[in-house]
Structure formats: structure tokens, C-alpha cells
Amino acid sequence: xxxxxxxxxxxxxxxxxxxxxxxxxxILVGVKNISFLHPSFEDMEIIFISRFPRLVSILVAGCSLSxxxxxxxxxxxxxxxxxxxxxxxxxARLGILIAMxxxxxxxxxxxxxxxFVSCMFGSFLFIRLLSKIRIRNGxxxxxxGLMMGNVVEAASTFFAYRFDLIQNMSSxxxxxxxxxxxxxxxxxxxxxxxxxxGYLYADKFTIAGMGKDFSMNLGLNHEQIVNLGLVLxxxxxxxxxxTVGGLxxxxxxxxxxxxxxxxxxxxxxxxxxxxLGANFILFCDIxxxxxxxxxxxxxxxxxxxxxSAVFLIMVLKGAKK
Amino acid sequence: xxxxxxxxxxxxxxxxVNQVSxxxxxxxxxxxxxxxxxxxxxxxxxxxxxxxxxxxKVIIDGTEVLAWNQEELSKRISILRQSNHMNLRLxxxxxxxxxxxxxSKGQLTEEDEEKIxxxxxxxxxxxxxxxxxxxxxxxxxxxAYIAMVIAQDTRYIFLDEPxxxxxxxxxxxxxxxxxxxxxxxxxxxxxxxxxxNFVSCYADHILALKDGMLIKxxxxxxxxxxxxxxxxxxMNIQINTIDGKDICIYYT
Numbered sequence: 001x002x003x004x005x006x007x008x009x010x011x012x013x014x015x016x017x018x019x020x021x022x023x024x025x026x027i028l029v030g031v032k033n034i035s036f037l038h039p040s041f042e043d044m045e046i047i048f049i050s051r052f053p054r055l056v057s058i059l060v061a062g063c064s065l066s067x068x069x070x071x072x073x074x075x076x077x078x079x080x081x082x083x084x085x086x087x088x089x090x091x092a093r094l095g096i097l098i099a100m101x102x103x104x105x106x107x108x109x110x111x112x113x114x115x116f117v118s119c120m121f122g123s124f125l126f127i128r129l130l131s132k133i134r135i136r137n138g139x140x141x142x143x144x145g146l147m148m149g150n151v152v153e154a155a156s157t158f159f160a161y162r163f164d165l166i167q168n169m170s171s172x173x174x175x176x177x178x179x180x181x182x183x184x185x186x187x188x189x190x191x192x193x194x195x196x197x198g199y200l201y202a203d204k205f206t207i208a209g210m211g212k213d214f215s216m217n218l219g220l221n222h223e224q225i226v227n228l229g230l231v232l233x234x235x236x237x238x239x240x241x242x243t244v245g246g247l248x249x250x251x252x253x254x255x256x257x258x259x260x261x262x263x264x265x266x267x268x269x270x271x272x273x274x275x276l277g278a279n280f281i282l283f284c285d286i287x288x289x290x291x292x293x294x295x296x297x298x299x300x301x302x303x304x305x306x307x308s309a310v311f312l313i314m315v316l317k318g319a320k321k
Numbered sequence: 322x323x324x325x326x327x328x329x330x331x332x333x334x335x336x337x338v339n340q341v342s343x344x345x346x347x348x349x350x351x352x353x354x355x356x357x358x359x360x361x362x363x364x365x366x367x368x369x370x371x372x373x374x375x376x377x378k379v380i381i382d383g384t385e386v387l388a389w390n391q392e393e394l395s396k397r398i399s400i401l402r403q404s405n406h407m408n409l410r411l412x413x414x415x416x417x418x419x420x421x422x423x424x425s426k427g428q429l430t431e432e433d434e435e436k437i438x439x440x441x442x443x444x445x446x447x448x449x450x451x452x453x454x455x456x457x458x459x460x461x462x463x464x465a466y467i468a469m470v471i472a473q474d475t476r477y478i479f480l481d482e483p484x485x486x487x488x489x490x491x492x493x494x495x496x497x498x499x500x501x502x503x504x505x506x507x508x509x510x511x512x513x514x515x516x517x518n519f520v521s522c523y524a525d526h527i528l529a530l531k532d533g534m535l536i537k538x539x540x541x542x543x544x545x546x547x548x549x550x551x552x553x554x555x556m557n558i559q560i561n562t563i564d565g566k567d568i569c570i571y572y573t
Contacts, residue, residue, distance in 0.1 A: 203427035218422045219395030264409040
């Protein structure tokens with residue numbers, strides 16, 4: 001029988017190819033020149049202590065954030081909801097602050113755990129709010145999330161200011177890969193099993209996105225799937241926020257671009273979304289390192305600028321159709 | 322067989338469904354009729370386990386609906402609600418293939434694909450299978466949802482106002498499909514429907530509700546009758562027989 005998906009068949013291959021080229025570039029680009037063909041001992045050290053960890057953390061963060069965005073927008077049935085707009089990332093930062101206040105110079109693992117609890121609390125509060133107030137206008141939902149997120153952020157800033165932790169906090173507010181070194185990024189691996197879990201549950205998330213009645217009709221417990229999705233998103237968001245910091249709107253832009261191209265069947269689009277996310281963030285990172293060489297433009301800024309440009313083009317193109 | 326025993330549902334102080342008891346026999350097309358707010362949709366939702374009743378129970382093939390294993394139940398009954406606004410961008414094929422989820426759990430076998438194709442052929446939208454739902458007309462979209470339910474291949478099918486907002490052509494097409502499902506495949510179909518003439522032309526059995534109560538139940542011949550219908554709808558309804566079909570005249 002004829003297979004249903006004929007177009008975009010080569011998409012994964014193309015995305016993989018570009019990613020591979022970018023990975024090599026990313027290893028080569030830097031203040032210290034590295035010979036790729038005949039690397040010296042010193043070159044190898046730089047690669048393994050700095051550049052390779054940086055590359056891996058970029059890849060994992062890019063995949064993670066775009067996947068959490070896609071899962072979040074599916075289970076909330078709203079294209080504008082992502083960990084950024086739902087305030088999830090702000091809750092993670094509040095969690096980090098709480099960890100620093102109460103557990104002193106605690107390990108990143110402890111920070112991650114407290115951030116996770118805080119994220120969970122924030123996500124469930126958000127979902128409860130959505131189910132309590134029946135809002136017909138979809139755009140209001142992310143606005144509520146953004147407002148809540150800002151209140152939480154204001155609270156974090158206030159306490160950080162009172163306890164002289166502003167400097168510490170700001171490194172978690174603005175994501176950066178420039179401080180990633182061997183030994184400081186491995187926590188990101190914690191997120192990988194959850195990414196795989198997210199992929200295994202792709203069909204269930206899609207069905208949850210069809211709504212409560214459809215889920216029930218197909219024999220699924222809607223609430224359970226939404227809750228599981230929120231747990232996944234909270235774990236991954238807190239892991240990324242603790243290790244790399246905030247990378248705003250990546251989780252909003254990438255899933256939406258992929259949705260326009262490949263639709264919303266998660267099983268069909270989740271991997272491509274992850275690949276596109278990794279590609280996009282790696283591209284931004286390389287560009288940020290090259291543009292004002294030997295200095296570096298913060299990744300958050302690169303993502304915002306490049307992302308809004310890409311998104312505008314997509315929206316305008318879509319409007320023309 | 323579905324037994325409905327003493328179902329009562331209240332929203333706040335208002336009783337929407339009031340102690341309804343009935344039996345839905347297999348292999349027939351049963352229509353719930355009544356005015357707006359009579360409790361038809363609520364009753365349908367309760368029977369299909371989307372809503373929990375405040376009192377009473379629904380027994381499907383000998384087991385109470387809430388006691389059923391939910392996975393197994395989704396192979397036995399399917400329900401399509403009235404408004405199916407979906408934010409997801411899915412192709413028709415993808416949507417209909419989710420109808421196989423209770424069986425395949427996402428891993429479509431060849432049998433699943435065959436069922437999907439059959440459902441698309443049944444609803445005559447096979448040529449649209451790669452189109453996205455948001456690119457379709459209302460009628461085509463409704464066909465896609467009905468194809469999904471057909472692919473689910475359940476003994477009982479519940480449809481809440483499947484003709485809502487459809488043009489005449491699509492309405493007739495859907496009713497013919499439902500009739501075929503009953504006659505050829507032995508399905509049991511329960512629909513909530515307003516257009517009394519479609520009931521007269523296609524249904525077997527009728528349950529009439531008024532103010533939450535079941536006021537009349539019987540074969541089509543017993544209900545499609547000027548006195549009975551006038552009592553159900555509180556308006557004058559005349560019945561003329563045209564080409565052997567009982568047609569209700571109530572427009573003026």
C-alpha cells in the first residue's frame with residue numbers, strides 16, 4: 001500500500017547533514033587556532049576540555065528546549081505556550097535562588113532538584129489556572145503565563161538583591177555557553193532519558209492535544225498524560241536552566257516552524273524539531289563567536305535576533321498563502 | 322446491548338437528565354430527539370462515559386460503563402462530539418489512523434492500514450488523505466472525523482449532531498453511510514439529531530426527550546406521527562407521505 005508521507009522524507013537526512021558540518025565548524029572556531037588534520041597535544045586538550053563540552057551542551061540544550069516547547073504547546077492545545085511563555089523557566093530560576101539561599105553553596109544537583117520542584121509547582125499552577133478560567137481567546141493564555149513568569153522573576157530579583165546574589169543570578173538569567181567546560185555540563189545528560197521518554201509518548205501527547213473527549217474516546221486518561229508531559233517539561237527545563245541558563249523563545253520558535261512544515265503529529269515531527277533546534281542554536285552560537293571575533297555575542301541575543309527574523313519570514317509567507 | 326438505568330444529571334440546581342431508563346438494542350440506528358436543552362447530548366455523553374451521572378448507571382454488554390477497562394472499552398464504543406475544533410495540524414490520514422490507536426498503540430500494522438483505507442473509502446475522502454484538516458471545508462472535515470470513528474471499528478458508535486452545520490449533500494451522504502454501517506456491518510449507532518425528516522428517512526428506533534425526561538420511546542412508525550411529534554416539540558407538525566416516506570411539514 002502507498003505510504004502516506006511522501007513529502008519531507010529527506011528532511012531528517014538534510015538536517016543531520018547540516019548539523020554534522022556545523023559540529024565540525026563549531027570545534028574549529030575559536031580564539032585558539034586548531035589544526036584539524038594534525039592536532040597537537042595542546043589542541044586535543046582544548047578540544048576535550050572546552051570545545052567538545054561546549055558543542056555537546058549546545059546540541060543537548062537545543063534538542064531539549066525545542067522538544068519541551070513542542071510537547072508543551074501540544075498538551076496545552078496552544079501554539080503560543082512554551083516553557084518561556086508559560087513562565088516555567090522563571091520558576092526554575094526561582095528554584096535556583098531558593099537553593100542558593102537555603103542550601104548555601106550547594107551542588108548543581110541540589111540546585112537542579114529544587115529548580116525542578118519549583119518548575120513543577122509553577123507548571124501545575126499554570127495548568128490549574130487554565131482549567132479554572134475558561135478563556136476563549138488563545139492569545140490570552142501565554143499572556144497570563146508571561147505575566148505570572150514576570151511576577152516570579154521580580155520576586156527572584158528582589159530576594160537576589162536583598163541577599164546580594166544578583167551577580168550569581170544573572171548568570172542563570174542569561175544563557176551562555178562560553179563558561180561551559182568539562183565537569184560543568186554533564187548534568188545535561190540527566191535530561192536525555194526524559195527526552196527519549198518524550199519521544200515514546202509522542203502519540204499520547206498528540207492525542208491529548210486533540211482534547212479530553214478524543215483522548216477518552218481512544219481509551220486514554222487525558223489528565224494523566226498532561227501531567228506526565230508537565231513533569232517531562234519541568235525536568236528538562238530545570239536541567240537546562242541550571243547548566244546553561246535561560247535561552248528565551250527557542251522553545252517557541254522552533255516547534256512553530258516545524259508545525260508549519262510538517263504538521264502536529266508529534267511522532268512525525270518530534271525528531272525533526274529536535275534536530276532543527278540543535279541546528280538553529282548551533283548556528284547562532286557559531287555566528288555569535290565569529291561576528292565580533294575574538295569576542296563573543298551572547299547566545300540569548302543571537303537567538304532572539306535570528307529567531308524573530310526567521311519567524312517573521314515564516315509568518316509573512318504563511319499569510320501570503 | 323446497552324442498558325440505561327435511572328440516569329440523572331444535574332448542573333447546579335437544574336436537572337438536565339431526569340431518571341432516564343432505556344434499552345438500546347444492537348444492530349439498529351437509534352435517534353435521540355427533542356428540543357434544545359432537552360438533555361439529549363448530556364445523556365449521550367453519559368452513555369459514552371464522557372460524563373459521570375449523578376445517579377443511575379449505564380451497562381454496556383453486561384458490564385457497567387465505569388467498571389470497563391478503558392482500553393477495552395475504546396474498542397467497543399466510540400463517540401464523536403458536536404464541536405470538534407482542533408488546534409492540531411493533522412492530515413486526514415493521520416487523524417483517521419489515530420482511530421486505530423486502541424488496537425495499534427501507535428504501531429500501525431497492515432491490518433490497521435487496511436482499516437484506515439476502508440474508512441476513507443467508505444466516506445469517499447481517500448483522495449484527500451494527505452490534506453491537512455485546516456485546509457478542508459466543514460463537510461470534508463466532518464467526513465474525516467466520521468472516518469476516524471469508522472476506523473475505530475467499534476460495535477457501538479455514538480454521534481452527537483453529526484449533521485450540524487453541514488449542507489444537504491453532506492448530510493444525506495453521512496446518513497447514508499450510517500445506514501450502510503448498520504445494514505452491512507451490523508453496527509449499533511446512536512445519534513442526537515434535530516432534523517426530524519432525516520430521522521424519519523433513516524432511523525429505526527427513537528427516544529424522545531423533553532425537559533430531561535424520556536417522554537416517548539418506540540419504533541420509528543410509532544413516533545413519526547403528528548400527535549406524538551407535536552407533543553414532543555410543542556408545535557404543530559403535519560406529516561405527509563411522499564414517495565413512501567413520511568415527511569414532516571412544520572415550516573409555516
